[in-house]
Amino acid sequence: MILEHILGAVTDPWIAAPLHRLEHQDAVETVTLSREDMSRKRLRACTDKGTEVAIALDRASALFDGAVLLLDDRAAIVLRMEPEEWLCLRPRDLTEAISVGFFAGNLHWRVRFGDGQLQVALERERAVYLERLADRLADGRITLIDGDQP
Amino acid sequence: MNVHLPSAPKGPARIGIGGPVGSGKTALIERLLPALARRGIEVAVITNDLVTREDAERVRRSGLIDPGRVRAVEAGACPHTVIREDPTLNIAAAEDLEARYPGLDLILLESGGDNLASTFSLDLVDWWMFVIDVGQGDDIPRKRGPGIVQSDLLVINKLDLAPYVHVNADQVLTEAAGVRKGRALLGCACRPHGRAASDQADGIEAIIDLIVRDVLFTDIPAEVQGEA
Known part of the structure; x- marks a missing residue:
């Protein structure tokens, strides 16, 4: 089956009610994608129940967590994004903060600050x-925090 | 309730073909074009070069495609900047081709890279392959890099030359598979030395099979969304 449209979100009122009914009938299937795959307009995937689907959206559409890709009297397909994991680093000082920030950018790592x-x-x-x-951790220039140990 | 929606005007699929200079990307395109045509797949090509239109001119002169279906983008800097950081030049070129040739099924976007770090923005392409070759040495897959690891398909080209450059082709493929961890990997010989291309050992048809499966979906029967 080729899914070409995002019909709405699981939270949309007109979708939530029929979706709830289908959930009780065990008729809701989930496609779970990585964050990277969420950026795609075309991809092939399997639902949690093993149904193979192809997603082919127009260029203006964008997948999102909770998107509903199929909804009828018998079945629904909902999209979910895999939870993301983050490596949390605390730099020892401002000099290291600048250095490790540059280093991460140079490696094209996706980062956030907080x-x-x-x-x-x-x-x-x-x-x-x-x-x-490894070198930065060994030198104590950065530390892994919040139980985020190697 | 049933939600019936008409088939959407999605436009052609877009595929990136990246890899180091000299790995055989343009040669691969020259082999893909007639093979895609035999399957009835309508194609256009966008090439990215640093400061010339060399690759586009080569494809235009090949006689394999209507020259109007070939566009050149001059990056003016490292090519990865216009396929990843800011792909607007390539997006504009693709949209221009889509408008001019409404029957297109596929746009191939080729871009050289000076290292193994080139990747394509998924805002630009739907799927991308990275091309390396055995002539660069048998250690390339071991060196990993985003192109080697993250591409949807890794193509190891010029396998027919392996004995002449003291490379064990089977070992390179095995090591690449280990680095790729399940992602697609295919060997290829774009210009098979001493062998007819029609023997299927060149890997071209296998690459197209993957494109059809992962991006074009022509193996899936048309079915209106909501009528499952």
Whole structure:
């Protein structure tokens, strides 16, 4: 089946009621995508019940967590995004903050800032990131925080 | 309730073809064009070069495609800047081709890169492959890099040359598979030395099979959304 439209969101009033009814009939299937795949307009995926689907959207549409891709009397397909993991780093001082920020940018890591931390989105294995940060961690220039230990 | 919506005007799929200079990206396109045409797939091409239109002119002169369906983008800087950081030049070129050739099924966007870090923005392409070749040495897959690891398909080209450059092709493919962790990987010989291309061992048809499966979906029967 090729899904070409986003019909709405699970929270839309006109969708929520029929979706709730279908959930009781165990007729709602979920496609779970990585953040990277959420950026795509075309991809092939499997639902949690093993149904193979192809998603082919127009260029102006964008997938989002909770998007409803199919809804009829018998079935619905809902899109969910995989939870993201972040590596939380605290630089020792301003000099290191600038340095590790530049380093992350140079490696094209996706980051966010908050509470004095540089947080790196884990888009590959955690070990790949820790390998690149090993010297900084060993020197104490940065520390992993909030129980985020290697 | 049933939600019936007409088929949407999605436009052609867009595929990125990246990889180091000299790895055989343009040669691969020259092999893909007639093979895609045999399957009735309508194609246009956008090439990205640093400061020339060399690749576009080569494809135009190939006789394999209407020259009007080939556009050149001059990056003026590292090519990855116009396929990843700010792909608006390429998006504009693709939209221009889509408007001029409404029957297109597929646009191939080729871009060289000076290292293994080139990736395509998914705002620009739906799917992208990265092309390396055995002539660059047997250690390229081990060096990983975003192009090697993150591409939807890794193509290892010029496998037929492996014995002449002291490379064990099977080992390169095995190591690449280990680095890719399940992502698609295909060997290829765009210009098969001493062998007819029609023997299917060149890998071209396998690449197209994957494009059809992952992006064009022509193997899936048309079915209106909401009538499942």
